[in-house]
Every structure is written in C-alpha cells, then in structure tokens.
Amino acid sequence: MLRADAVVAGWDKPATSPVDFSLQAGEIVGLTGPNGVGKSTLLAAFAGRARVFSGHLDLRPGLRLALQTQEVPPVDGLPLSGRELLALTDASPDGLPPWLAERLDIRLDRLSGGQRHYLALWAVLHAPADLVLLDEPTNNLDAAGVRHLTAHLHERAREGCGIVVVSHDAAFVAAACDRCVVLEARDDQ
Amino acid sequence: MISDLFLIPFLTGLGLAVLLPLLGCYLRLRDEWLAALAYSHVAAAGALLALVGGLPPALGGIAAAGLAGTGKRLFAARLAGGAAYALLLLGGWAVSVLMAANQPMAERLGHALFDGQLYFSGSDQLWLVALGVPAALLVLRGLSAHLLLAHTYPDFFRIRGLRAWPTQIGFDLLAALALAVATMSLGVMGAFALVFIPPWLAFRRAGNWRSGLLWSLAIGITAYLGAFALALWLDQPFGPILAILLVALGLIVA
Numbered sequence: 001m002l003r004a005d006a007v008v009a010g011w012d013k014p015a016t017s018p019v020d021f022s023l024q025a026g027e028i029v030g031l032t033g034p035n036g037v038g039k040s041t042l043l044a045a046f047a048g049r050a051r052v053f054s055g056h057l058d059l060r061p062g063l064r065l066a067l068q069t070q071e072v073p074p075v076d077g078l079p080l081s082g083r084e085l086l087a088l089t090d091a092s093p094d095g096l097p098p099w100l101a102e103r104l105d106i107r108l109d110r111l112s113g114g115q116r117h118y119l120a121l122w123a124v125l126h127a128p129a130d131l132v133l134l135d136e137p138t139n140n141l142d143a144a145g146v147r148h149l150t151a152h153l154h155e156r157a158r159e160g161c162g163i164v165v166v167s168h169d170a171a172f173v174a175a176a177c178d179r180c181v182v183l184e185a186r187d188d189q
Numbered sequence: 190m191i192s193d194l195f196l197i198p199f200l201t202g203l204g205l206a207v208l209l210p211l212l213g214c215y216l217r218l219r220d221e222w223l224a225a226l227a228y229s230h231v232a233a234a235g236a237l238l239a240l241v242g243g244l245p246p247a248l249g250g251i252a253a254a255g256l257a258g259t260g261k262r263l264f265a266a267r268l269a270g271g272a273a274y275a276l277l278l279l280g281g282w283a284v285s286v287l288m289a290a291n292q293p294m295a296e297r298l299g300h301a302l303f304d305g306q307l308y309f310s311g312s313d314q315l316w317l318v319a320l321g322v323p324a325a326l327l328v329l330r331g332l333s334a335h336l337l338l339a340h341t342y343p344d345f346f347r348i349r350g351l352r353a354w355p356t357q358i359g360f361d362l363l364a365a366l367a368l369a370v371a372t373m374s375l376g377v378m379g380a381f382a383l384v385f386i387p388p389w390l391a392f393r394r395a396g397n398w399r400s401g402l403l404w405s406l407a408i409g410i411t412a413y414l415g416a417f418a419l420a421l422w423l424d425q426p427f428g429p430i431l432a433i434l435l436v437a438l439g440l441i442v443a
Binding site: 047048049064065066067069073074075077078079080081083084085088089105106107123124127 | 218334337338340341342344345347348349391392394395396397398399400401
C-alpha cells in the first residue's frame with residue numbers, strides 16, 4: 001500500500017537521507033534512528049504534509065489515512081468529553097482499557113496527561129483507515145498503556161490496516177513492529 | 190396595545206438570544222471571540238454609510254459585515270493572531286464615529302446602534318430574524334463536526350481530504366451576517382455580550398460539548414428575558430441593561 005524509493009523528504013529544504021521503504025496491508029513497520037534524522041518529517045511526507053524533494057513515493061490510490069502527530073489536541077478550557085472526541089474521528093470506544101473506558105464521559109481537560117494522550121491516540125488509531133501513521137505514540141504512557149497499545153496495534157493490523165510507527169522506544173518497537181527501518185543522518189548533518 | 194407594540198422587538202431579540210450564544214461557543218472554540226466585536230463595528234459602519242447614501246441601513250450593515258467575513262480569509266496568512274479582527278474593529282469604529290460626527294442623520298442611528306435600542310425593531314427585522322435564525326442554526330449544525338475536528342485534529346482533517354475553505358468561509362460568513370443582524374437590533378455591545386459571556390460561563394461548568402451548548406443557550410435566553418423586562422420597567426436602553434446583567438452573572442459565577 002505504500003512504497004518509497006530513495007525518498008528525500010523535508011519542509012523548506014531536504015531533511016532526510018534517501019530512504020527506501022515499503023509497507024503491506026496488515027503490516028506494522030517501525031521507523032527509528034537518532035534525533036534529528038527526519039523520522040517525523042518522513043512520516044509527514046507519507047501523509048502528504050511534508051515535501052518530497054527527490055525519489056519516488058507511491059501510495060495506493062484511494063487509501064484512507066490517519067495521522068497522529070506529537071501535538072496534543074488543544075482542548076484546555078473546552079467542554080469536550082472523550083466520547084465526543086472519539087465520535088469526531090468515527091473511532092469506536094470498544095476495546096479501550098477499563099481505566100479509560102470509565103472516564104469517557106469526563107471532559108478531556110480534566111483527565112491526566114497520560115489519559116488524555118491515550119484517548120487522543122485512540123481516536124486516530126481506531127478511525128476508519130487503511131494506513132495509520134503514528135508519531136511517538138508511547139509519549140506520556142505508563143507501562144500498562146504501552147502494553148495495551150502494543151496489543152491493539154497487532155489487533156488493528158490483523159484487521160488489514162497498515163501501520164507505520166515512529167518511536168525512540170526500542171523495547172516498544174521490538175514488541176509492536178513486524179520489522180524496523182533505521183533512518184541514518186544526512187551526510188551534511 | 191402595549192403588548193402588541195413590544196411583541197415584535199421581543200420576538201426579534203429572542204431569536205437572536207437563541208443564535209448568538211450558540212455561535213459564541215464556536216467562536217470561543219476557534220479563539221475568535223474578538224470577531225464578534227469586529228463584525229458588529231463593521232456592520233454599524235456599513236449601516237451608517239448606507240443611510241447617508243440613501244440605502245436601507247440594514248442592507249448596508251449586512252453587506253459590510255458579509256464582505257468583511259469573506260474578505261478576511263483572503264488576508265488570513267498576513268493577518269494572523271487576531272490582527273484581522275483588531276483592524277476590522279478599529280476601522281469600523283472609526284468610520285462609524287466620523288459618520289455620526291459629520292452627518293446629523295447618521296448621528297441618531299449611530300446612537301441607536303451603539304446603545305442597543307431593541308424596542309425600535311420593526312417587522313422587517315423580525316422577518317429577517319425569523320428566516321435567518323433557523324437557517325443559521327441549520328448551517329451551524331452542519332458545520333459543527335468539521336469545526337470541532339479541524340480544531341482538535343487539523344492534520345487528520347486535511348489528510349482525510351476534507352476541504353478547509355468551505356468550513357472556514359462558511360463559518361466566517363455565518364458569524365459576520367449573524368452579528369450584523371444582531372447589531373441592528375441589540376446594538377454593538379448587546380450582541381457582543383450575548384456572544385461572549387454565555388459561552389465563557391458555560392465552558393467553565395459544562396461536562397461535554399453538548400451540555401456546553403445547552404448551558405450557553407440557557408444563560409443567553411435567561412439573561413435576555415431578564416434584560417428585556419428590566420429595561421422596559423426602568424425605561425432604559427436595552428443593550429446596556431443586557432450587558433450589565435450578563436457581567437453581573439459572569440462575576441458571580443467566576
């Protein structure tokens with residue numbers, strides 16, 4: 001569903017080294033590498049947000065994408081409940097961990113940072129999509145949250161969804177991903 | 190006789206007291222509450238210009254605010270951070286004051302627009318509200334999910350192929366037109382008070398978006414009913430009484 005041949009991505013100027021990448025339906029692939037090599041930029045290029053300076057990026061036509069970025073939804077001061085947030089992306093609450101399912105009707109700005117992050121992540125992960133792109137999904141999650149996320153990534157992949165995960169958490173990548181692509185720094189970095 | 194005399198203003202204001210607090214929730218969501226003041230001032234300036242030009246003031250006010258609402262989007266990139274609203278507010282205020290200072294006809298209408306003389310509303314304004322408010326509520330309902338999604342997940346909104354401009358321009362135009370109609374009846378500050386204070390209070394207390402809308406609506410209608418009766422009883426302009434009531438309510442709750 002996704003194939004990148006020697007893709008160099010960036011915003012105003014090239015930010016990654018040439019990357020070869022492919023993803024099949026039902027596969028979970030990790031993108032790792034040191035800080036600053038352009039993992040998030042490459043993910044943004046897959047989503048059509050960042051620019052492809054050279055190489056070839058091919059996405060299956062008609063692919064429904066879902067993208068989770070590191071930016072937290074701005075909900076401070078808004079009376080928006082977790083249930084309403086999930087409804088916005090058509091994500092089902094089925095399968096949420098009990099410690100979150102019972103807080104679905106509480107407004108998001110009254111949840112802890114970790115609870116809010118996981119709900120925001122769930123809204124993207126369980127949105128109707130063929131390709132899910134996740135950027136550092138384990139940020140703010142405790143061990144129970146990471147375990148639950150890992151299990152649900154596999155479940156989502158079994159449903160036929162392709163998943164790309166950017167993460168610096170080596171243990172999570174090893175447990176969650178079928179394989180891993182390591183990005184290297186550009187020669188000029 | 191007296192009740193007939195006040196029925197038209199009452200129903201005109203009631204329709205606006207339903208629409209403005211709900212509109213204010215979405216303006217607050219987008220952190221654009223200053224837009225209410227900006228569009229009201231532009232509408233006042235447009236109404237005064239139309240009056241001096243021999244055209245119906247309501248038409249001038251609605252046209253000016255509508256133009257500001259759609260035109261603002263063209264300069265969005267250059268006028269970020271609320272600058273567009275500040276410029277519209279200052280421009281609208283300056284034109285209004287200059288028109289009122291130099292044209293005797295405009296002076297009287299200018300006072301009415303800034304004082305908020307709801308009791309002078311006529312059947313033409315009631316018709317405008319009777320047709321416009323239900324239409325505006327339907328549009329707002331249609332835009333609601335996209336406005337919320339664009340705010341919480343802007344990247345998700347974009348990559349799902351949802352076009353931002355119909356939502357943005359549609360909402361800007363809706364807000365501008367609603368504020369223009371409201372300014373003609375409730376006055377600049379009366380309209381602003383109904384857009385700003387009910388959502389501000391509702392967002393502090395409500396447990397979810399739906400109850401936030403309902404709280405905002407309830408606060409807006411209650412304040413309107415109280416202000417209508419009080420202003421009539423004290424024989425005072427409606428706008429300031431509504432603003433004082435809402436400010437007092439705001440201070441008590443806050």
